[in-house]
Amino acid sequence: MTLSPTPAYLELCRRNQRHYRLHHAIGILHWDSATMMPPRASGARADALAELESLLREWQTDPALATLLAQADAESLDPLQRANLRESRRVWLRATAVPPALATQRSLVAMRCEHAWREQRHRHDWPGFLENFKPLVELVRREAGCLADALDVGRYDALLDMHEPGLRDSEVSRLLGHVRNWLPGLIGQIRERQRSQPCLIPQGPFALAAQRDLSEAVMRALGFDFQAGRLDVSSHPFCGGTFEDIRLTTRYSEYDPLAGLTATIHETGHALYHMGLPESLREQPVGAPRWGAIHESQALMLEKQLGLSPAFIRWLAPLLRQHLGEQPAFATDNLIHLFQRVEPGFIRVDADEVTYPAHVILRYDIERALIEGEIEAEDIPVRWNAAMRELLGIDPGELYGQGCLQDMHWACGMFGYFPGYLLGAMYAAQWAARIRREQPDLEQQVEAGEFGVVIDWLRQHIHRHASRYDSNELVRIASGEALDPDYLRQHLMARYLDD
Amino acid sequence: MTLSPTPAYLELCRRNQRHYRLHHAIGILHWDSATMMPPRASGARADALAELESLLREWQTDPALATLLAQADAESLDPLQRANLRESRRVWLRATAVPPALATQRSLVAMRCEHAWREQRHRHDWPGFLENFKPLVELVRREAGCLADALDVGRYDALLDMHEPGLRDSEVSRLLGHVRNWLPGLIGQIRERQRSQPCLIPQGPFALAAQRDLSEAVMRALGFDFQAGRLDVSSHPFCGGTFEDIRLTTRYSEYDPLAGLTATIHETGHALYHMGLPESLREQPVGAPRWGAIHESQALMLEKQLGLSPAFIRWLAPLLRQHLGEQPAFATDNLIHLFQRVEPGFIRVDADEVTYPAHVILRYDIERALIEGEIEAEDIPVRWNAAMRELLGIDPGELYGQGCLQDMHWACGMFGYFPGYLLGAMYAAQWAARIRREQPDLEQQVEAGEFGVVIDWLRQHIHRHASRYDSNELVRIASGEALDPDYLRQHLMARYLDD
Numbered sequence: 001m002t003l004s005p006t007p008a009y010l011e012l013c014r015r016n017q018r019h020y021r022l023h024h025a026i027g028i029l030h031w032d033s034a035t036m037m038p039p040r041a042s043g044a045r046a047d048a049l050a051e052l053e054s055l056l057r058e059w060q061t062d063p064a065l066a067t068l069l070a071q072a073d074a075e076s077l078d079p080l081q082r083a084n085l086r087e088s089r090r091v092w093l094r095a096t097a098v099p100p101a102l103a104t105q106r107s108l109v110a111m112r113c114e115h116a117w118r119e120q121r122h123r124h125d126w127p128g129f130l131e132n133f134k135p136l137v138e139l140v141r142r143e144a145g146c147l148a149d150a151l152d153v154g155r156y157d158a159l160l161d162m163h164e165p166g167l168r169d170s171e172v173s174r175l176l177g178h179v180r181n182w183l184p185g186l187i188g189q190i191r192e193r194q195r196s197q198p199c200l201i202p203q204g205p206f207a208l209a210a211q212r213d214l215s216e217a218v219m220r221a222l223g224f225d226f227q228a229g230r231l232d233v234s235s236h237p238f239c240g241g242t243f244e245d246i247r248l249t250t251r252y253s254e255y256d257p258l259a260g261l262t263a264t265i266h267e268t269g270h271a272l273y274h275m276g277l278p279e280s281l282r283e284q285p286v287g288a289p290r291w292g293a294i295h296e297s298q299a300l301m302l303e304k305q306l307g308l309s310p311a312f313i314r315w316l317a318p319l320l321r322q323h324l325g326e327q328p329a330f331a332t333d334n335l336i337h338l339f340q341r342v343e344p345g346f347i348r349v350d351a352d353e354v355t356y357p358a359h360v361i362l363r364y365d366i367e368r369a370l371i372e373g374e375i376e377a378e379d380i381p382v383r384w385n386a387a388m389r390e391l392l393g394i395d396p397g398e399l400y401g402q403g404c405l406q407d408m409h410w411a412c413g414m415f416g417y418f419p420g421y422l423l424g425a426m427y428a429a430q431w432a433a434r435i436r437r438e439q440p441d442l443e444q445q446v447e448a449g450e451f452g453v454v455i456d457w458l459r460q461h462i463h464r465h466a467s468r469y470d471s472n473e474l475v476r477i478a479s480g481e482a483l484d485p486d487y488l489r490q491h492l493m494a495r496y497l498d499d
Numbered sequence: 500m501t502l503s504p505t506p507a508y509l510e511l512c513r514r515n516q517r518h519y520r521l522h523h524a525i526g527i528l529h530w531d532s533a534t535m536m537p538p539r540a541s542g543a544r545a546d547a548l549a550e551l552e553s554l555l556r557e558w559q560t561d562p563a564l565a566t567l568l569a570q571a572d573a574e575s576l577d578p579l580q581r582a583n584l585r586e587s588r589r590v591w592l593r594a595t596a597v598p599p600a601l602a603t604q605r606s607l608v609a610m611r612c613e614h615a616w617r618e619q620r621h622r623h624d625w626p627g628f629l630e631n632f633k634p635l636v637e638l639v640r641r642e643a644g645c646l647a648d649a650l651d652v653g654r655y656d657a658l659l660d661m662h663e664p665g666l667r668d669s670e671v672s673r674l675l676g677h678v679r680n681w682l683p684g685l686i687g688q689i690r691e692r693q694r695s696q697p698c699l700i701p702q703g704p705f706a707l708a709a710q711r712d713l714s715e716a717v718m719r720a721l722g723f724d725f726q727a728g729r730l731d732v733s734s735h736p737f738c739g740g741t742f743e744d745i746r747l748t749t750r751y752s753e754y755d756p757l758a759g760l761t762a763t764i765h766e767t768g769h770a771l772y773h774m775g776l777p778e779s780l781r782e783q784p785v786g787a788p789r790w791g792a793i794h795e796s797q798a799l800m801l802e803k804q805l806g807l808s809p810a811f812i813r814w815l816a817p818l819l820r821q822h823l824g825e826q827p828a829f830a831t832d833n834l835i836h837l838f839q840r841v842e843p844g845f846i847r848v849d850a851d852e853v854t855y856p857a858h859v860i861l862r863y864d865i866e867r868a869l870i871e872g873e874i875e876a877e878d879i880p881v882r883w884n885a886a887m888r889e890l891l892g893i894d895p896g897e898l899y900g901q902g903c904l905q906d907m908h909w910a911c912g913m914f915g916y917f918p919g920y921l922l923g924a925m926y927a928a929q930w931a932a933r934i935r936r937e938q939p940d941l942e943q944q945v946e947a948g949e950f951g952v953v954i955d956w957l958r959q960h961i962h963r964h965a966s967r968y969d970s971n972e973l974v975r976i977a978s979g980e981a982l983d984p985d986y987l988r989q990h991l992m993a994r995y996l997d998d
Contacts (some may be wrong), residue, residue, distance in 0.1 A: 018550060021546055021547040021550040021551075022547075022550065022551075024543060024544070024546075024547035025524050025551055027530060028527075028528060028531055029524060029527060029528075032527055032531065036535070036729065037744060038725065038726055038727050038728055038729055038744060039742030040724070040726045040727040040743065040744075041727060041741075041743050043743075044523060044741065044743040044744060044781075045523070045744065047520055047523075048520040048523035049523050051517060051520035051521065051524075052520075052521075052524055055554075146834050225539070226537065227537055227539045228537050228540060229537055229538040230535065230537055242540075242543065244539070244540050244542075244543040245536060245537060245539075245540030245543060245544065270817075282543075402772050405697050412734075
């Protein structure tokens with residue numbers, strides 16, 4: 001970053017750097033809590049993390065920042081500095097728009113709700129959940145109202161904007177509406193076609209050490225740098241740590257070796273984004289990745305676009321047999337069938353790429369209406385089950401743990417995040433279409449285990465820009481056009497209905 | 500801790516709690532740096548740690564603390580609260596006695612000296628080391644001068660006091676003088692006696708996983724709680740993390756399985772001290788362990804007093820054979836000879852318990868004279884080698900890496916720490932004598948793998964007091980008398996010269 005005589009901007013950068021370093025500590029401690037920490041330390045760890053997080057909030061809401069931001073705005077900044085100022089203001093706005101007392105209360109009520117939910121979902125205890133959830137919804141609405149006032153947008157818009165700057169509900173509604181039109185028909189066609197397809201299930205158990213070695217081999221082939229990151233195990237896979245010290249986690253199932261591998265590839269997509277961020281911007285907000293749908297698109301690009309392609313599976317198959325042993329289910333054709341199996345199910349995180357959008361659409365409909373006050377929390381189960389029947393032809397009934405109690409998001413008070421999962425799939429389809437157009441021999445390269453062409457494209461067109469552009473600009477710069485949901489339809493048609 | 504209407508004291512406790520939580524983060528990050536961190540993250544980690552450490556210094560030197568300490572002193576406190584106030588003042592005094600500019604400069608020069616030393620010791624490059632070391636000594640003298648003024652003691656006294664509150668050079672000189680009188684004679688007698696003793700060396704390699712399992716089994720038997728701590732590997736063994744989340748590390752050598760096990764047992768002694776601290780005092784200075792010699796005595800109690808005893812080795816031998824396989828060197832009698840082998844050598848950390856005191860005495864003589872200005876840095880090698888000849892009958896010559904360049908302490912600007920290693924051995928001998936007196940069947944219990952009587956005694960008489968008493972009071976409360984160095988002599992005579 002070029003430095004010119006811009007004292008306010010420089011002071012802002014100095015403060016950003018301090019915040020970033022505190023983030024580093026918080027990121028590693030969170031990772032440690034999920035992977036390494038002995039159980040009896042959890043209380044002390046929660047205290048230490050709360051202390052650091054409250055300190056970060058204190059720094060981020062320092063009244064002096066408002067003055068600094070205004071002063072820096074009047075300074076002569078180059079475009080990159082101006083983008084950094086814009087991102088710094090975004091962080092500041094998020095931190096200050098909600099009164100501290102409300103933010104604290106929301107956070108406490110959310111913690112209680114999430115903690116009780118962990119048990120309630122197993123008992124399908126919707127009434128019990130509702131007791132904590134209703135006051136939480138009320139607080140989230142108020143919080144969203146504060147953010148909406150600050151941004152001068154609607155309540156649900158404000159929550160969307162937290163995860164995806166500039167994303168508005170009108171746009172989400174249009175994009176998801178596109179998918180809603182063709183999805184049920186497409187699922188039916190694919191199911192019909194797969195009905196007669198033979199598909200053998202792998203016969204386990206598969207040693208966890210062998211699965212870990214396989215995961216690491218695939219990560220290496222995809223370009224994960226083990227000098228700047230690690231792979232460990234946690235109960236939910238995530239990509240944590242910090243941008244320069246990436247702590248990726250996965251989980252292994254003794255009887256389903258594809259699940260852990262798929263999670264690893266997904267998280268590797270997130271990790272490569274962090275590894276591809278420009279070092280020179282690292283401690284500044286403009287140097288952060290675009291969270292939300294763009295980040296998800298990096299994971300889905302690897303997991304779905306690349307990872308479920310026959311060319312990739314043909315490369316993977318011998319490696320997989322080498323680590324897990326030979327058996328009929330690991331024949332290349334059967335692996336393609338296994339990875340590409342489409343089957344409506346209750347659980348979002350277990351869904352294939354064809355039925356997954358249905359899970360997002362139903363959640364979006366409900367959470368939007370809930371935040372805007374069009375429905376109340378009590379209305380959720382009926383709406384949920386009706387949408388499941390309509391979109392996927394199945395109904396969880398009163399097994400709420402397989403229905404509206406399955407996700408952690410709402411229990412944590414997190415709304416406006418779900419659309420990003422589907423938008424991410426759309427972005428990924430658009431990136432893949434672009435790469436195919438530029439690289440006619442893509443398939444041969446992938447089958448030969450040469451993934452450089454994919455990874456380099458992502459680095460060149462997405463990663464290196466960090467947060468310099470908002471998502472709309474970024475998609476145009478990267479792919480030459482605005483986000484077009486039809487790429488997702490074309491991708492699914494080509495993969496599942498063409499010969 | 501009982502709470503009474505003592506507003507200044509309570510505010511002090513609130514601040515201590517904040518400091519403690521920051522310490523928690525720093526402790527885990529340091530452990531992570533040594534065990535888990537991928538190499539390319541080291542720059543960002545150093546930045547993050549420097550940020551947290553400078554924040555801690557900022558908090559600890561807040562001028563408001565001086566007022567709070569004075570106000571709390573005038574409040575009506577119970578004895579435990581008063582001890583906590585005393586310990587809080589100690590922390591404050593240490594943090595504020597040295598002007599920040601001097602402390603920063605010292606820290607930078609020490610970092611440079613230590614960094615260069617890592618290579619210089621391998622090249623035996625004393626002249627190169629001296630270039631960085633001379634200015635470091637000058638800064639340490641000035642720092643010690645500031646501390647001495649604040650404490651109203653001598654310069655070396657002030658450095659001793661940092662590690663062992665209340666310990667003075669006159670006392671160290673008396674205690675070490677006692678050992679100096681009988682040590683060379685004792686070493687000669689033991690060497691003479693062991694001359695004809697057969698001693699087989701274990702024939703490796705020994706798989707690291709088997710060594711780790713053995714280490715964990717021994718830790719479990721000694722009472723290490725794996726629900727509140729972990730065992731990992733680092734290049735230098737240490738007991739890190741925080742009091743409620745103990746991160747113990749060791750290192751394994753493929754060809755010397757006893758080295759790793761010995762390090763594990765030593766660090767387990769440190770760890771049990773932390774595990775035995777009272778939970779109710781945890782976040783306050785009075786709840787910390789006594790660092791320095793008392794802490795070392797906990798490690799040496801396990802490693803030497805217990806771990807080298809024939810009864811313990813008789814318990815250990817079958818467990819060791821179970822993990823590492825049968826071979827003649829692992830016969831019980833041979834293991835006793837191996838563990839108890841006495842042999843003068845150049846390297847302190849490899850020394851047996853009989854020759855170890857000589858290494859401490861020579862370092863004490865040199866560093867005391869250096870800090871007091873009686874000698875200069877240039878004088879060290881000649882003095883070092885002369886003392887080695889006098890005390891152990893060997894001379895490293897110009898192989899400084901095996902002589903005065905072997906330890907990290909001085910290269911880091913750390914003086915006044917070495918005496919604690921020998922005082923720790925004296926304390927441990929005194930605890931062991933006391934336990935033997937109270938438990939006539941101690942040997943049978945140890946041989947049966949029942950270590951509860953030892954561990955419970957330490958918990959009851961040392962651990963649970965945390966920092967309530969200074970070391971002089973603590974030794975009287977725990978053992979009924981002042982520290983008496985003759986217990987160490989009696990212990991060595993009994994173990995190595997009796998039949």
